[in-house]
Amino acid sequence: MKNKSDIILETKSLRKEFSGFVAVSGVNLKVRRGSIHAIIGPNGAGKTTLFNLLTKVHQPTDGTIEFNGRDITGLSSPEIARLGIVRSFQISAIFPELTVLENVRIALQCRRGDSFDFWKPKKTLFRMNDEARGYLESVGLDDSLNSMAGDLPYGRRRALEIATTLAMEPELLLLDEPTAGMGTEDIDRTADLIQRCAKDRTIIMVEHNLGVVARLADTISVQVRGQVVAEGNYETVSADPLVKEAYLGAAHA
Amino acid sequence: MNETKTNVQSNIPVLDRWNLEIIGIVLVVLFFLVAPFFIYPVFLMKAMSYAILGMSVNLLLGYVGLLSFGHAAFFGLSAYMFGHFAKEMDFGVALSMLIAVSGGTLLGVLFAMIAVRRIEFYFAMITLALAQLVYFFCVQAEFTGGDDGLQGIPRGEILGFSLLENSHLYGFVLLMFLFCLLFVFRIINSPFGEMLKAIRENPERVTSLGCSPRTYKFIAFVLSAFLASIGGALKALVFQIAALPDVHWLMSGDGVLMALVGGIGTLIGPIVGALFIVWAQDGLAEIGMSVVVMQGLLFMATVLLFRKGIVGELGRLKKYFR
Numbered sequence: 071m072k073n074k075s076d077i078i079l080e081t082k083s084l085r086k087e088f089s090g091f092v093a094v095s096g097v098n099l100k101v102r103r104g105s106i107h108a109i110i111g112p113n114g115a116g117k118t119t120l121f122n123l124l125t126k127v128h129q130p131t132d133g134t135i136e137f138n139g140r141d142i143t144g145l146s147s148p149e150i151a152r153l154g155i156v157r158s159f160q161i162s163a164i165f166p167e168l169t170v171l172e173n174v175r176i177a178l179q180c181r182r183g184d185s186f187d188f189w190k191p192k193k194t195l196f197r198m199n200d201e202a203r204g205y206l207e208s209v210g211l212d213d214s215l216n217s218m219a220g221d222l223p224y225g226r227r228r229a230l231e232i233a234t235t236l237a238m239e240p241e242l243l244l245l246d247e248p249t250a251g252m253g254t255e256d257i258d259r260t261a262d263l264i265q266r267c268a269k270d271r272t273i274i275m276v277e278h279n280l281g282v283v284a285r286l287a288d289t290i291s292v293q294v295r296g297q298v299v300a301e302g303n304y305e306t307v308s309a310d311p312l313v314k315e316a317y318l319g320a321a322h323a
Numbered sequence: 324m325n326e327t328k329t330n331v332q333s334n335i336p337v338l339d340r341w342n343l344e345i346i347g348i349v350l351v352v353l354f355f356l357v358a359p360f361f362i363y364p365v366f367l368m369k370a371m372s373y374a375i376l377g378m379s380v381n382l383l384l385g386y387v388g389l390l391s392f393g394h395a396a397f398f399g400l401s402a403y404m405f406g407h408f409a410k411e412m413d414f415g416v417a418l419s420m421l422i423a424v425s426g427g428t429l430l431g432v433l434f435a436m437i438a439v440r441r442i443e444f445y446f447a448m449i450t451l452a453l454a455q456l457v458y459f460f461c462v463q464a465e466f467t468g469g470d471d472g473l474q475g476i477p478r479g480e481i482l483g484f485s486l487l488e489n490s491h492l493y494g495f496v497l498l499m500f501l502f503c504l505l506f507v508f509r510i511i512n513s514p515f516g517e518m519l520k521a522i523r524e525n526p527e528r529v530t531s532l533g534c535s536p537r538t539y540k541f542i543a544f545v546l547s548a549f550l551a552s553i554g555g556a557l558k559a560l561v562f563q564i565a566a567l568p569d570v571h572w573l574m575s576g577d578g579v580l581m582a583l584v585g586g587i588g589t590l591i592g593p594i595v596g597a598l599f600i601v602w603a604q605d606g607l608a609e610i611g612m613s614v615v616v617m618q619g620l621l622f623m624a625t626v627l628l629f630r631k632g633i634v635g636e637l638g639r640l641k642k643y644f645r
């Protein structure tokens with residue numbers, strides 16, 4: 071895999087309609103390898119839908135997606151994940167009745183590939199414990215390994231979800247509003263974590279907290295009513311009149 | 324809170340789910356060893372074969388989140404096949420049971436191929452519809468004996484033990500029952516079972532982590548049909564009869580009810596549920612109250628009042644032991 075191009079992910083005229091309603095339209099995204107690419111935009115702009123297209127929760131109505139130069143538009147959700155594109159969800163996606171440790175172990179099991187070993191004892195999973203604990207340490211959850219995930223407070227659930235996502239060792243990480251609903255302290259901790267994660271992988275994140283965006287993002291795409299209306303670094307984007315009108319204007323009104 | 328800095332293995336709470344399950348198994352074994360001295364053994368054997376049906380429904384409902392309303396098909400077909408091969412073909416208990424359980428399991432493969440693709444709501448409907456097809460097939464087919472069913476299925480012997488001897492029969496049913504119980508225990512405590520629980524909790528998340536829930540559901544369904552088939556064959560062996568009620572949708576309903584009443588997602592819940600329901604059915608038959616009405620009431624009470632079922636509600640007490 072030498073000569074990997076500088077662009078890890080590229081979408082061409084990506085479009086999604088829900089029975090006539092256009093949620094994503096004409097999105098040409100180029101994400102540079104190793105960067106943190108933020109997507110911002112008002113509610114209902116189609117940011118989550120864009121993630122859903124990239125991870126094949128939905129099939130695009132039109133357009134293509136290329137990952138490392140390979141067309142992945144036709145692949146299924148699990149195939150995308152196994153290729154190295156793993157996401158977190160806007161509404162924390164955890165397994166509430168499994169323990170914190172078991173949550174992360176599920177990702178490790180998935181990474182190992184499908185296995186239908188219903189005759190093996192659970193003990194065979196214990197050798198994954200140390201690795202799972204490593205990921206939990208990185209998000210500061212190693213003090214509640216055996217808590218039920220559903221008993222965690224909100225901010226820590228998000229942290230667990232990120233740990234689970236990281237356990238897949240994704241090449242490209244998609245984070246849908248990782249700091250939503252967190253207090254300032256957790257926000258800072260999560261931002262630090264994202265920065266650390268970005269060292270050896272690429273991250274696309276949808277984020278409403280502009281402070282976090284300003285601090286982390288190398289590139290920002292502004293999505294409004296399905297379309298990307300502006301792109302660039304924080305200074306460029308925040309100076310753009312279209313953005314001021316459609317997004318910042320609305321937010322500050 | 325002081326459990327934080329120890330290592331993972333020793334860090335597991337003393338009364339976690341796994342330990343409770345072991346305790347449950349031991350209690351169940353003790354109960355069924357001692358009970359025949361006090362309770363009519365046929366009642367216990369009926370409860371055991373029903374409990375196997377309950378466990379099979381619960382494996383799907385409690386651990387994968389799939390509600391099947393079609394398990395009577397496996398239970399009933401297996402009962403019929405066992406009856407047919409033991410009575411008409413004289414194949415003996417062991418071989419007839421092997422064929423019957425294989426037949427029920429294969430039917431499970433067929434059901435799974437059709438039903439597993441559907442989302443939850445349709446899943447219940449599709450399994451019900453498929454099971455009704457099987458029911459009508461059994462009404463029409465010659466070998467089922469129509470309304471009379473297959474009566475007087477011979478008990479014969481197994482491994483040199485004559486099953487005409489009541490204690491031998493009881494021992495055999497108990498062994499098969501224990502096999503099923505341990506089988507379920509193994510499944511739900513395996514790496515595969517861990518994935519099943521994850522799928523139950525959040526299938527979208529599992530998909531986004533690179534596994535496809537469908538294959539897991541498929542295998543779980545077939546394993547469940549396998550169990551239900553064992554239950555059906557045992558029931559035919561004990562009562563020496565296989566008849567239309569065994570494939571009727573009410574039997575599927577009984578399976579669901581046993582899981583619900585006992586506690587879905589608990590290992591021994593369906594066993595407690597089966598004992599309770601078989602007891603209630605026999606008791607009500609004596610006082611002449613409609614079984615269906617009782618079951619309807621029971622169903623509502625469980626859903627409205629104690630959603631976790633008998634064992635589930637008891638399980639809540641465990642925090643007082645910590």
Ligand SMILES: Nc1ncnc2c1ncn2[C@@H]1O[C@H](COP(=O)(O)OP(=O)(O)OP(=O)(O)O)[C@@H](O)[C@H]1O
Pocket residue numbers: 088091093111112113114115116117118119120160
């Ligand atoms: N499965 C769906 N079916 C129909 N419409 C949908 C579906 N998913 C999203 N939409 C619509 O598409 C539009 C974009 O939604 P999306 O969730 O992508 O917005 P978003 O940018 O993530 O917003 P937010 O900031 O609130 O998360 C919304 O109007 C939404 O109602």
Ligand SMILES: [Mg+2]
Pocket residue numbers: 117118119160
């Ligand atoms: Mg969104």
